[in-house]
Amino acid sequence: MLWLCLHLPQFSLEALGDASASQVVTGRRGARRWVIAGAADRIAPGTDWGTVQVLHPDLRAAERKPRAERETMQALAAWAWRYGSELVWEITESELDFGLPCALLWVEIGASLKLYGGLEALLAHLDAGFAETGHVGSLAVAPTLEAAALFARIGLAEPVIEREQLPAVLDALPLASLMLTPRTLEALKAIGLSRIGELLALPAAALGKRHGAQLVTFLDRLLGRRPDVRPRWRPPAKFQRRIDLLGEVEYTEGLLFPLQRMTRELGNFLKARDTGLQVFRLTLLHGRASGGRLQADTVLDLRLATSARDPERLLRVLREQLSCTPLPAPVRSLRLNAEQFIEPATGQRDLFDATRGDDEAWSQLVEKLVARLGAEAVTSLGLIADHRPERSWRTRACDAPPAEVARVTAPPRPIWLIDPPKPLSTTPKALAAAERLEGGWWDGGDVLRDYYHADLHGGRFWVFQDRLTSAWFLQGIWA
Amino acid sequence: MTAPAPSLSEVLARPDVWRGGDFARVTAEPSGHAELDRRLPGGGWPVGALTELFPEAQGIGEMQLVLPWIARLTQAGGRVAMVDPPHLPFAPALAQAGIVLSRLLLVRPQSEDGGLWATEQILRAGSCGAVLAWPGRLGAVELKRFQLAAETGKTTALLFREPRAAAEFSPAALRLKLTARPGGLRIDIFKCRGGTPAAVDVLLPALAANG
Secondary structure, eight states: OOEEEEEETTHHHHTTTOOOTTEEEEEEETTEEEEEESOTTTSOTTOBHHHHHHHOTTOEEEEOOHHHHHHHHHHHHHHHGGGOSOEEEEEEEOSSGGGOEEEEEEEEOTTTHHHHTSHHHHHHHHHHHHHHHTOOOEEEEESSHHHHHHHHHHTOOSOOOOGGGHHHHHHTSBGGGSOOOHHHHHHHHHTTOOBHHHHHTSOHHHHHHHHOHHHHHHHHHHHTSSOOOOOOOOOOSSEEEEEEEEEEEOSGGGGHHHHHHHHHHHHHHHHHHTOEEEEEEEEEEOOBOTTSOBOOOEEEEEEEEEEEOOHHHHHHHHHHHHHTOOOSSOEEEEEEEEOOEEOOOOOOOOTTOOHHHHHHHHHHHHHHHHHHHOGGGEEEEEEOOOSSGGGSEEEEETTSOOOOOOOOOSSOOOSEEEEEEEEESSOOOBOSOOEEEEEOGGGTOOEEEEEEEEEETTEEEEEEEETTTOOEEEEEEEO | OOOOOOOHHHHHHSTTOOOTTOOOOOOEEOOSOHHHHHHSGGGSEETTEEEEEEESSTTSSHHHHHHHHHHHHHHTTOOEEEESOSSEEOHHHHHHTTOOGGGEEEEOOSSHHHHHHHHHHHHHHOOSSEEEEOOSSOOHHHHHHHHHHHHHHTOEEEEEOOGGGGGSOOOOSEEEEEEEETTEEEEEEEEETTSOOEEEEEEOHHHHHHO
16 A cells, blocks of 8 residues: 545635635634634734734634535545545544644555556656645655655655655654644653654553553554554545635626636546536525525526536536526525536547547537527427428437438428418419328327418418318428 | 840749639539539639528528538538528428438527527537528628638538628628529629629529429
């Protein structure tokens, strides 16, 4: 096992979805309030909020949002899934350091080294990808979970590959860098220990008796002498992501930045699941309007012509649809849902087949048209084997598979159909011989008609006389 | 001392000499009507350019004029878009004309602006071989945009327009006035990039058979 650990010190701030320089996250216990993340260049985490307000009156404080943190971690895990199939994450609060949250994500990379072409290539790939996720953090590589977390926290970038190297690396590190309970740490300091090496040199049985079995277990796991079993992360079955905007957004342009982030996360999720999607839903939550009236959410159902996982393409469809959706009220939150997944058709490519790229361009064009004009405005046509003209055709979705070939056996038909037929006030001068169409009692659409060609207003028309009422109707135009 | 006088062929080879009989080579798709193709530069509908058709009235055979080519295009695996047609295209009639219906895209937007936008998008995308559009009022700006989009996508665009718009300026490569004739159409080619204006009579058998 070779674990790569990401330590994310600003995670509770990043999970808020707005990493502006003047935003900080505070923790609270009783009347005390202190800074736990944000404005790292100006104030140290743990500074009292009262003090901060005096020093930097421009800073805005927000509470932690546990749900947003979980969702953000899910999104990050979906991204990291490409580097290894075993993944663990934790968001804990240390008992020291004013309860600072500690967000850690581990990936087992030992099995992926060959795929990426060695550790260095993998780390370079991961570094580039990590920068794109918009998080900041430090990473370390070690054979055990605890050791990787320790090295990531203290910023030891040099990877440790073999378990046997661990004691030597740990030896000189200060005891305080271990995540121990304050009581244990105090007790160990009291007996004169300051380095981890000194602690490891003590006999385990005596240490267990004095400081509890937990400490021994912890040290065993740190060195890999005992398996560290934690629940592994699995990609969830559905994608749901909600981003609460810090302010109210009145124009759709203002939604593009969070949407870009959401579609990127959705793309990562789809890649982790190795699937694609064709339908997804964006909900704009308006919350309570200024008058106190609850504004119903705006729901946008989006549809792609073919299954896709490319975030650019998802964003393009979202943009197109948003650009023609008026906002009834300012938006406070966004929610993106995807529940139905279809594997994209990324079959074998033919080296000499040039039509493939053409098909992709085609489905993207259809998507764009559908997003702007609506699905009912962008269709294809199909045939139905029925003798009644108004029932002999249908519209088909553009992405439907090519229809069964129905042959047309009827006499020549006009190019344009008037649907429904238009009643004529005068009797037209019929030209060609009549064609009689009858029947349809089986589905309630019984007809009894004689069809003629007729010249009206300089054009050639297709008219019929209803034999029950003797009324004349216009149904088609030859053109 | 004077330079020797250049020969005639040397003068003609100079890039800045243009002869009246020379025309730029035009890529075109045969329309399927031999009489018309003979008159058109390149022998058909110009590819990557606008063609404007001005039928004097609806239903004189303007669709019969373009259907043979559309049918050939879809049978060869190409795609055709119809944007904002004046009526519903009747599927059995299209199938009778030989058009592969699954290669046909029908766009019927709610608004005129939607139609113009869709036309430009389809022309630019280049995944449709042909676009038949029935735009409403078109200004010089829209036509120019269509022309550029058609050039980008190498798409053949046929615009069916009101007869009175024939008097307006247009960047289209080909402009045709259509007048009804017994059993066919009279086509007045009054603007023709890379060719000379002419008039030609085309017989439309399908139309003749109906009368």
